[in-house]
Amino acid sequence: MLEIRNLHVKLEEEDKQILKGVDLSIKAGEVHAIMGPNGSGKSTLSYVLSGRDGYEVTEGSATLEGEELLEMEPEERAAAGLFLAFQYPVEIPGVGNMTFLRTALNAQRKLRGEDEISAGDFLKLVREKAKTLKIDAEMLKRPVNVGFSGGEKKRNEILQMAMLEPKMCVLDETDSGLDVDAMKLVAEGVNALRSEGRSFLVITHYQRLLDHIKPDVVHIMANGRIIKTGGPELALEVENNGYANLLAEEN
């Protein structure tokens, strides 16, 4: 599904190398988690995959089902099936949540040469998905994320993901700021989307999220590279011992 090879990324504005040779291979249907100390490059990886400005790829590649993502515009990456749930979801005053969801869905359909969804079908779909995430109708009418609590914003990200049905879902610290119940809701939302043809890359600092979204593979990122890959036990090791031992092994 997603193949990242020797990815090197620097900041466009200054001569600072952030990713220093990331290799990652995620097969269809797999859930991978990335953990790692603050500032190791986890969010940068998710931004570069989705095409955010400000970063320069100096070496390497990232393909989604064999197609080079790094040469596509952000909207083309989304239409190809990539989705990023932000660590800090943005507020969009003046744009209703429903309008945003429907416009995003139809824009992707258009790029894929598909017909627009009818107003009736959209309404049915959004109400059904919102209900499972306990997002009430009033929140759907408000401007995107404006005045939403931290947890509501994160649930709204998962609603976007559920509506767009991407193939490759990247979740950047979706658990931060969530209370225990909201975390379970988000995890249930993710688990409901798990399927043979859909993969997940879950960036998190906490093992507890991985109790709910069970990963197949766990990677540790440090200093711009993946320094260790293992199973779910690796997340437990980090929870118990921190990163010091892993970093020492690396040096």
Ligand SMILES: Nc1ncnc2c1ncn2[C@@H]1O[C@H](COP(=O)(O)OP(=O)(O)OP(=O)(O)O)[C@@H](O)[C@H]1O
């Ligand atoms: N636009 C930018 N301008 C300046 N520095 C940046 C920029 N983007 C990233 N960096 C730096 O790159 C490094 C990696 O940042 P990144 O946000 O990817 O780390 P992270 O692993 O996601 O951290 P955290 O766990 O704290 O969220 C940090 O040192 C950060 O300050």
